[in-house]
Amino acid sequence: MAFVNLQNLAYKYPLTKTNALENINLQVREGEFVAVIGPNGAGKSTLCYALAGFVPHFFKGEISGEIEVDGRKSGESTLDEWVLNVGLAFQNPFNQISGAKYTVFEEIAFGLENIGVPRDEMKTRVEEAMSLTGISDLADRSPYSLSGGQQQRVALTSILVMRPRLLVLDEPTSQMDPIGTREVFGVVRRMAEEGMTVVMVEHKMEWIAHFADRVIALKEGQIFLEGTPGDVLTSDVLIENGFGISRYTSVAREAKKQGLWKKEKLPVTLDEAVEGFK
Amino acid sequence: MFEKIKNNFNTQTWVLIPIAIAINIAVGQIVLALKLPVYLDSIGTVLVAALCGPWAGALTGALSNIIWGIAIDPNALPWWPVAFMIGYMAGRMAQWGFFKSWWKVVVTGFVVAITAALVSTPIAVYLYGGITASGSSFITAYLMQTGSDMISAVFSTNFLVEPVDKITTAMLAFAIVLGMPKRMIGGYPKASQVETEGVQSTTQLYIAIGVVVLLVLFAAFMLRNILGG
Amino acid sequence: MHERLSFHIKRDSVLHRLNPLTKLVLTLALIFLAFTFPWYWMPHLLILIAVIPLSLLGKVFREFWLTALKLILPAAGFLFLMQAFFQPIGTDVIFKFYFLDITSESLMFAFKNAMRVFVMVSAFTLFLLTTHPSELMSDLTRRGLPGQFAYVIISTLQIIPQMQAKAQTIISAQRSRGLDTESTFFKRAGSVLPLVGPLVFGSLVEVEERAIAIEARGFTSKHAKTSLHEIPDSDFDKILRWILFALIVFSIGLNLWLS
Numbered sequence: 001m002a003f004v005n006l007q008n009l010a011y012k013y014p015l016t017k018t019n020a021l022e023n024i025n026l027q028v029r030e031g032e033f034v035a036v037i038g039p040n041g042a043g044k045s046t047l048c049y050a051l052a053g054f055v056p057h058f059f060k061g062e063i064s065g066e067i068e069v070d071g072r073k074s075g076e077s078t079l080d081e082w083v084l085n086v087g088l089a090f091q092n093p094f095n096q097i098s099g100a101k102y103t104v105f106e107e108i109a110f111g112l113e114n115i116g117v118p119r120d121e122m123k124t125r126v127e128e129a130m131s132l133t134g135i136s137d138l139a140d141r142s143p144y145s146l147s148g149g150q151q152q153r154v155a156l157t158s159i160l161v162m163r164p165r166l167l168v169l170d171e172p173t174s175q176m177d178p179i180g181t182r183e184v185f186g187v188v189r190r191m192a193e194e195g196m197t198v199v200m201v202e203h204k205m206e207w208i209a210h211f212a213d214r215v216i217a218l219k220e221g222q223i224f225l226e227g228t229p230g231d232v233l234t235s236d237v238l239i240e241n242g243f244g245i246s247r248y249t250s251v252a253r254e255a256k257k258q259g260l261w262k263k264e265k266l267p268v269t270l271d272e273a274v275e276g277f278k
Numbered sequence: 279m280f281e282k283i284k285n286n287f288n289t290q291t292w293v294l295i296p297i298a299i300a301i302n303i304a305v306g307q308i309v310l311a312l313k314l315p316v317y318l319d320s321i322g323t324v325l326v327a328a329l330c331g332p333w334a335g336a337l338t339g340a341l342s343n344i345i346w347g348i349a350i351d352p353n354a355l356p357w358w359p360v361a362f363m364i365g366y367m368a369g370r371m372a373q374w375g376f377f378k379s380w381w382k383v384v385v386t387g388f389v390v391a392i393t394a395a396l397v398s399t400p401i402a403v404y405l406y407g408g409i410t411a412s413g414s415s416f417i418t419a420y421l422m423q424t425g426s427d428m429i430s431a432v433f434s435t436n437f438l439v440e441p442v443d444k445i446t447t448a449m450l451a452f453a454i455v456l457g458m459p460k461r462m463i464g465g466y467p468k469a470s471q472v473e474t475e476g477v478q479s480t481t482q483l484y485i486a487i488g489v490v491v492l493l494v495l496f497a498a499f500m501l502r503n504i505l506g507g
Numbered sequence: 508m509h510e511r512l513s514f515h516i517k518r519d520s521v522l523h524r525l526n527p528l529t530k531l532v533l534t535l536a537l538i539f540l541a542f543t544f545p546w547y548w549m550p551h552l553l554i555l556i557a558v559i560p561l562s563l564l565g566k567v568f569r570e571f572w573l574t575a576l577k578l579i580l581p582a583a584g585f586l587f588l589m590q591a592f593f594q595p596i597g598t599d600v601i602f603k604f605y606f607l608d609i610t611s612e613s614l615m616f617a618f619k620n621a622m623r624v625f626v627m628v629s630a631f632t633l634f635l636l637t638t639h640p641s642e643l644m645s646d647l648t649r650r651g652l653p654g655q656f657a658y659v660i661i662s663t664l665q666i667i668p669q670m671q672a673k674a675q676t677i678i679s680a681q682r683s684r685g686l687d688t689e690s691t692f693f694k695r696a697g698s699v700l701p702l703v704g705p706l707v708f709g710s711l712v713e714v715e716e717r718a719i720a721i722e723a724r725g726f727t728s729k730h731a732k733t734s735l736h737e738i739p740d741s742d743f744d745k746i747l748r749w750i751l752f753a754l755i756v757f758s759i760g761l762n763l764w765l766s
Contacts, residue, residue, distance in 0.1 A: 015461050054719055060464070080727040088723045095716040098724070099296065099662035102641055109735040111724035114654070116731050123735070144665065158724060289718040289726055292655045296663035297710045300670035305703050308674055312698065321707075337659075345663065348635065352582040352628035405542070406620060409593040411586040419593030423608075454707055465715060 001071070002027035003197050004051065004166060009065035011046060011055055020046040021055075022221045024065070028199065028214075030165075033192040035208040035229070036201045038218035039242050044201040047218065048090065048170040050074075051199055053082035069166050084115060087164030091171040093151030096158070097143045104146070104154055105130075105139040111162045129161035133187055148175030156184065160191070167191065169200040185211045205233050205246035209268035217243060234266035248273040286331030286369075290465045294330065295338050298322030302342040303350070315494075316443040319346070323361065324368045324390070324451035328377045329466040332369025339365035353411035360398045367393040368448070372471045379474065380482035383452040384489055387445030394444060395436035402432045414439045417501070438500055442493045449486060514574075514635035522565030522633075526744040527643040528650065529751075534634040536751040541626035543762040547615075550622035558629045565637045571629075574636075579628045583621040590617030640664055646738040654732050658721075670710065677706055 009024040021043050028034050038044050049055040056063040057079040067074035069086055089096065101107040105126060112122045130136045135153050138146065143154055156172050169188070173181040181204060189211045192198050202208055208215060208229050215232040217225040219241060225232050232238065234249050245253075246268045255261040255277075267273040299322060306319030323342060327335025339361030347355030371377065371386040402410050402418075408428040409415045414435050421431035455463070455472050463469050522530070537557055541550045562571040590613065597612025644657035 013461065014464055049719075052723065054722075058465070058719060058722065079722060080725065080729060083723050083725060084728075088719075090716070090720075092716060095713050096720040098658070098721050099665050099717070100658045100721075101661070102639075102665075106641065106735055110721075113732050113734055114725035114728045114730070116728070116733050118733060119735065119737065122733065144669070155720075162724065287655065289722050290714055292658055292726075293662075293714050293717045293721070294711075295659050296666045297670075297714065299663045300666045301707055301710070303667055304670045304674040304706060307671070308678065308702055311678075321703075341659070341663065345667070348628075348631055349667075352579055352624060353586055355627065355631075406586075406590070407594055407596070407616060409590045411582065411589055415589055415593055419595065422593075422595040450703070454711070457704075457708060458711060462711065462715065465718070 003030040003032075003070060004028035004199070005066070005068040006050075007066040007068070009050065009067060010063070011050060012062045013046075013059060014061045016061075018221075020221055021050065024050075024221075024223060026216065026223065028197055030197055031192055031195045033189060033198045033200070033211065033213045034216060035212035035214070036199060036216045036218060037203060037205075037208070037232075037243060038201075038224070041220075042218040043221040044218055045090070045170050046221075048088060048168045048199070048201060051166065051168045052086050052088035053077070053079050054088070057082070083164075084162075085164060086166045086168060087159035087162055088168045089155045089159045089170070089172050091174050093148055093155045093175065096155040097151065102142060103140050104135065104143055107143045107154060108158050108161050111158055115162070125161050125163075129157045132160065132190075133157045134183060149177060149180050152176060153180070153184070156187075160187075164196070166197045166199070169198070169202075171201055171203070173202070173204065181207060203244055205244065206248065206269045209233055209246070209272075219243075229268060230265065233268045252276060283333045286334040286467055288465075288467050291326070291330040291334050291467060294326055294466070295334065295341070298326045298338050299342045299345060301325070302338075303346055306346070307350070316446055318443065318447055318450065320361065320364050320444070320447050321450050321454070323365045324448055325454055327365045327369035328372040328451060328455060328472050329463065329468060330369075331468050332366045332373065334467075335365030335369040336362045337365070339363075356401055356405055357398060359401065360394050363393050363397045364390055364444070368451075369468075372468065375471075377452065377455070377472050380449070380452070380478060380486040383448045384445055384486045387448030388441055390448060391440035391444035392437075395433060395440045398436055399429060399433045402436075403428055408432050438497050442490060442497060445486075445490055445493070449490070514632065515639045516567055516570055516636055517639075518566045518637075520564065520566040520637065522561060522567075522637045524739070525637075525747075526738065526740040527638050527646045528740075529744040529748050530634050530638050531643070532748045532751045534630040536755050537630035538627045539755045540758050541623045544758045545762050545765045547619060550619065550626045553626050554622070554629070558626065558633070561633050565633060567633070567636045570636055571633060574632050575625075575629065579625055579632065582628065583625040586624055587617045587621035590620055642736065642738055645734045645736050646740075648732060649734055649738065655726075658726070666710075670706070673709070674702075674706055677702055 004027065006024050006026040009021055009026075010019050011021040012019045024047070036044050036047060046055060049059065050067055051069070053074055055061070057074075063075075072085070074082060098107060098110045101110055108126045108129060109122055112125060117125065127136070130139060133153050133156060135150065135157060138150060138154070143151065146154065152172055152175055156169070159167065167188070173184050176184065185207045188198055188200060192213075200212070212229055215225075215227065215229050216223055217232055217238060224241070225235060225238060233245065239245055239253075248267045248270060252261045252266045252273055256266070261276060263276045267276050301322035302319050305321055306317060309316060309318045319342070320339065323335055323339040326338040340358045343354060343358040343361035347353075347358070367390050368386060371389055376382040376386045376389075402408055408418055408422060408431060417438065418431045418435040421434060422428060426434070456474070456478060463472065525533075537553055541553055562568045565571075591609055592613075594613040594616055595608070596616060597608075597610030599611040600608045601611055601614070602609040640661055644652075644661055648654050648657050
């Protein structure tokens with residue numbers, strides 16, 4: 001039995017004419033790290049909201065099919081119960097600052113205060129989460145004084161500290177430099193190893209190839225391709241349908257046309273490219 | 279009663295209120311900087327009242343006033359019940375369907391103005407003996423010197439000053455609602471109160487603006503009479 | 508403005524260590540005594556026996572009087588002038604100007620009101636100088652104030668400086684595009700909309716995402732909330748609160764009895 005189970009999911013926002021999601025069938029096992037890619041308007045964020053309970057509980061609209069996480073159905077739960085199990089962090093870090101707190105430490109504790117975690121446990125959990133994401137030195141700063149990348153780390157930490165069973169991330173590294181991005185992917189991988197299930201929308205293909213177990217490509221609200229990063233991220237249909245690909249893939253693809261790339265499989269990461277060109 | 283208060287407040291309400299208070303204060307200060315003869319410091323209050331309901335509007339008004347009083351002008355502090363009632367009354371008017379077209383919004387502004395005039399009168403009379411720290415007290419002083427009793431002098435002054443400000447405020451809040459994409463409105467508790475059918479009549483808008491201009495002229499005329507007398 | 512919205516000054520003093528609710532009750536007690544105690548010199552006495560000693564006790568003497576000079580005295584002074592000129596009471600005319608008489612009665616009346624306002628704002632200022640907003644909110648939430656109120660208060664205090672910065676940016680941007688904020692009445696009136704529009708819509712767009720972000724962190728959770736900070740509340744605090752409360756009741760009672 002899959003940990004996350006989407007059955008024939010279709011969803012339409014209020015006041016819109018077309019479905020944002022259509023015929024989504026997706027199973028994710030516990031501890032799996034699934035990356036979601038797709039062009040703008042493909043329904044990536046809507047999929048995140050659906051997993052995190054905001055579709056339909058927050059947005060209303062018309063929904064059909066099933067959303068099931070850890071054996072519980074979203075339709076039979078309430079949003080405040082659902083978020084205890086499923087954590088969501090998204091792209092714009094500024095809007096994720098609660099505004100109700102003056103320091104990063106308090107900001108990260110906000111969620112734990114809301115769900116009634118005792119004080120001593122709260123402090124330990126906040127400290128642990130901050131050292132995990134490498135922001136311990138920001139503890140006393142105002143969340144508003146941070147850079148976009150730092151704010152994104154705070155947003156991620158604020159959700160991690162709540163220890164959700166399923167972690168849903170919608171472009172959580174968009175404002176980070178390559179080093180930051182790599183670190184965050186590393187943290188997420190580690191959480192997955194420890195049993196947290198992760199669904200993450202990203203377009204940084206190299207890091208997906210490095211860290212994710214599986215890739216889902218969305219297009220026009222439907223699952224378009226699905227498989228291991230190596231297969232999906234190098235497939236020709238992906239390129240032909242306007243998805244971005246890693247620069248290493250595109251270089252090797254050109255090289256293959258010229259007969260310079262001998263392997264059958266195209267690379268996604270630098271290491272694979274170097275290996276293949278040897 | 280408790281349920282009726284509670285249904286004004288969902289998470290979007292709680293997020294909107296601080297923004298609305300900040301709008302009140304920022305716009306109030308811009309208008310002050312432009313030296314316009316109005317306050318326009320309740321646009322956010324009326325907006326919350328229309329989208330979320332009377333109690334949310336009342337809370338927004340009271341908090342705006344208290345924060346303005348503490349941080350900007352201490353003389354504003356005792357007037358928070360006025361701001362409370364402005365929010366409450368705007369919410370009630372919206373609930374009764376008076377936030378759906380320009381002429382209805384003018385009525386809302388007028389009713390809110392009368393409410394504000396009524397609530398501020400006892401505060402001005404009992405706390406300040408009729409003369410407050412507002413420039414309009416000049417009129418009150420004249421009316422009292424020329425024989426009016428204090429309560430009617432204060433009320434007449436408020437009645438002269440408030441309608442222009444509150445009708446303009448209500449119209450600006452309505453313009454904001456009209457400018458918001460429909461899907462941005464849907465999440466507020468009383469979204470259906472501000473649902474408008476089709477395109478708003480521009481004739482109505484011009485008439486509404488005309489009403490405000492007339493009120494300004496009326497106030498100016500009264501002032502000239504007072505000063506001339 | 509930015510620094511004014513975070514009045515609080517971190518120091519170690521008796522006043523800082525008092526429970527936030529005790530300080531709030533103290534503030535209210537000063538205000539109620541100033542406004543309701545039926546004795547002309549009460550506000551003046553309060554300044555002498557409460558406001559000045561408290562500013563010393565809280566180790567914020569300098570900061571308090573700076574705020575008083577910048578904010579409180581001008582407000583109280585303006586009210587004094589308005590009332591002295593326009594208050595039509597009394598017969599003992601000292602000074603005549605146009606249709607306005609300044610009488611000794613109107614001077615006394617104006618002075619009392621200005622002092623009342625001075626006490627009221629001083630009490631608030633002392634409270635804010637020695638109490639961090641999040642301490643106050645944690646304490647009130649612990650006592651049963653819904654957590655959403657704490658959210659609204661603190662969030663407002665943090666948004667206002669941001670909004671004012673945005674307003675300033677917009678004013679400068681519009682000016683550089685040739686919008687005049689210092690010309691005729693109609694031009695100025697016409698310039699309000701292009702100034703206010705971007706400010707308002709820009710922040711309204713954010714509401715939905717902000718709501719999602721805090722709901723994802725249990726904002727609507729039905730669990731009893733806990734608090735990161737422990738706010739001390741001693742027996743001394745409790746006794747002091749009852750004494751102050753009794754004073755408020757006494758003052759209001761005396762006022763009603765005598766009127």
